[in-house]
Amino acid sequence: MQLRVRALETVLAEKGYIEPAAINAIIEAYETKVGPHIGARVVAKAWSDPAFKRALIADASQAVLALGLLNRVGDHLIAVENTPELHNMIVCTLCSCYPWEVLGLPPVWYKSAPYRSRAVSDPRGVLNDFGVLLPAGTGIRVWDSTAETRFIVLPMPPAGTAGWSEEKLATLVTRDCMIGTGLPKEASEVA
Amino acid sequence: MDGIHDMGGMHGFGKVEPEPDEPVFHAEWEGHALAITRAMGYTGVWTIDQTRAGIEELPPDVYLSSSYYKKWALRLENLVLALGLAGADELKVGHASRPGKALKRKLTVADVPASLTRGSFARPAPSPALFKPGDRVRTKNIHPATHTRLPRYARGRTGVIEALRGCHVFPDTVAIGNGENPQWLYTVLFEGRELWGDSAEPSLKVSIEAFEPYLEPA
Numbered sequence: 001m002q003l004r005v006r007a008l009e010t011v012l013a014e015k016g017y018i019e020p021a022a023i024n025a026i027i028e029a030y031e032t033k034v035g036p037h038i039g040a041r042v043v044a045k046a047w048s049d050p051a052f053k054r055a056l057i058a059d060a061s062q063a064v065l066a067l068g069l070l071n072r073v074g075d076h077l078i079a080v081e082n083t084p085e086l087h088n089m090i091v092c093t094l095c096s097c098y099p100w101e102v103l104g105l106p107p108v109w110y111k112s113a114p115y116r117s118r119a120v121s122d123p124r125g126v127l128n129d130f131g132v133l134l135p136a137g138t139g140i141r142v143w144d145s146t147a148e149t150r151f152i153v154l155p156m157p158p159a160g161t162a163g164w165s166e167e168k169l170a171t172l173v174t175r176d177c178m179i180g181t182g183l184p185k186e187a188s189e190v191a
Numbered sequence: 192m193d194g195i196h197d198m199g200g201m202h203g204f205g206k207v208e209p210e211p212d213e214p215v216f217h218a219e220w221e222g223h224a225l226a227i228t229r230a231m232g233y234t235g236v237w238t239i240d241q242t243r244a245g246i247e248e249l250p251p252d253v254y255l256s257s258s259y260y261k262k263w264a265l266r267l268e269n270l271v272l273a274l275g276l277a278g279a280d281e282l283k284v285g286h287a288s289r290p291g292k293a294l295k296r297k298l299t300v301a302d303v304p305a306s307l308t309r310g311s312f313a314r315p316a317p318s319p320a321l322f323k324p325g326d327r328v329r330t331k332n333i334h335p336a337t338h339t340r341l342p343r344y345a346r347g348r349t350g351v352i353e354a355l356r357g358c359h360v361f362p363d364t365v366a367i368g369n370g371e372n373p374q375w376l377y378t379v380l381f382e383g384r385e386l387w388g389d390s391a392e393p394s395l396k397v398s399i400e401a402f403e404p405y406l407e408p409a
Contacts, residue, residue: 014286017297109208
């Protein structure tokens, strides 16, 4: 594919449709700037600031913008909160819809047939594939991203993290826990 | 389109296999396939829904056997050829032998940060929303041969409107060149057993984001 994609890029650049420097800038942005570290800061802020958490649940696009981590946030970012009774999981059964701005590009498994086929019918089995065992009393809610709305899971803060700084809390927040296929790290894992 | 891309509820694909310390791209060309697609999208030659349809229209065997970014690269070639933006002869030799068409705009390095923000698909509402949170609705049993965002597993099912998400470009018409045709969008919540019968665990709930034309009162 390397040669084929290079041929395509060369032809489109020679036609004047695209600028190779811009192509490289996009790649660099996704490799170095946009990623789950942004979502982790959002979650850490929500864990330590109840007013921000309320704002995030009410309108995640506005709340994330106000945080100043991004210059712009696209419309319709929605934060969904885990509780002891309810665990949220995000999928796109039709393609690969994912909150790129706060989590970066989706991992291969998120776009794969096994995840997209089973997340809506057997989410507990999918969680087992990730080594996650929820209490039997915790119900599962799956959000299929079938339109231009995008979802991020707000996980529950791990025990023993009261009083931690936002920076330290952010180190507990994994990409997968913001998709709903994982849980945050335990306090002892980063102490 | 009742295609292979509509995977919700299918069996036989096996376990999910997370990759530890996964790189952003697994080969150099993957990043280029993504970035060229974004840069061409910026020129306005196609819409996001046309590109989704471009993936769905790949032959099922190609869809299943190609990596994610290989599908993106194949779609790019197909769209470029279909829209007459370049010729197969040019892609074959890797050089343009004819001048390009005039496009609306071109992505420059300076535009890149702003271009990473998702586009806005919200539009003014042509009429009031038919449904409100709490209303019971049934999804229509539709099978368009063209692009739609109503997954098969959620057709002909009864659920509850959980939230109104504004009025948006309607993928089903914009993907086939029939205009943005803005429609109200709702989060519709289904009981797991409404979708999967008794095989679903009793507490499971699944929601889709459904455009108003997909719904009727229940």
